[in-house]
Amino acid sequence: MTSPVAADGHPQLGSAHKNGDRRFGITGPYSSVYAGRGTPMLSSLYHSTVTEHIGSVRVGDELHVEWRGTHWWATSDEGTVGRLSWSKGLRGKTAYVPDGPSPYDFDDGTLYVQHVTVNAAGEVVDCGGYVVPDDYEPSDWPMTPMPDPAERELTITIGVPAPQPVDSSAPGVAPLRRRGWLDRVMGR
Structure with a gap:
């Protein structure tokens, strides 16, 4: 499958959706890292509100975001693009971190587009x-360390106790037998 013109040369992110939609763009830090730094992540617009102006949006664009009493809306130079998919309840949350400010408590800001979704056509x-809210002050937000995906490791813990040395000369102690892999997994 070839890359559509609207992808502007950016790589596909993930696999194609069942309906043929594909995402193109750049990846960034985890959403929790963005929110912890006061710049909340937006994964998509609320689908029923998306307008024809979405067709001109590209990776790297900056869209204006404003709170309109009940929801945040994104606009481009051409007009309203759509409503952000954030729940209006997020605005009322006290903080992302205990006793800290909420990254969603703002009226105006800028959406820095990192990815676009392109349909089959x-x-x-x-x-x-x-x-990034207009009144954003980086010094108000602690610099949460960004998790490094290269440092992630898979840890599997199996609830089998480590074998203890047994005195085979003691009365009533069965002689040791070699355990197979299934016995080790089953804890026998």
Whole structure:
């Protein structure tokens, strides 16, 4: 499958959806890292509100975000693009971190588009990225360390106690037998 023109040369992120939609763009830190730094992540717009202006949005664009009494909306130079998919309840949350400010407590900001969703016909149908509020002060937010995916490791813990040395000369002690892999997994 070839990359659509609307992808502007950015790589596909993940696999194609069942309906043929594909996401193109750049990856960034985890959403929790963005929110911890006061710049909340937006994965998509609320689908029923997306307008025809979404077709001109590209990775790297900056869309204006504003709170309109009940929800946040994104607009481009051409007009309203759509409503952010964030729940209006997020605005009322006290903080992302205990006793800290909420990254969603703002009226105006900028959505930095990091990815676009393109349908099977090659048209942009959605976008996402991160929002920087207009009154954003980096010094107000602790610099949470960004998890390094290269440092992640898989740890599997099996609830089998480590074998203890047994005195085979003691009365009533069965002689040791070699345990197979199934016995070790089953804890026998």
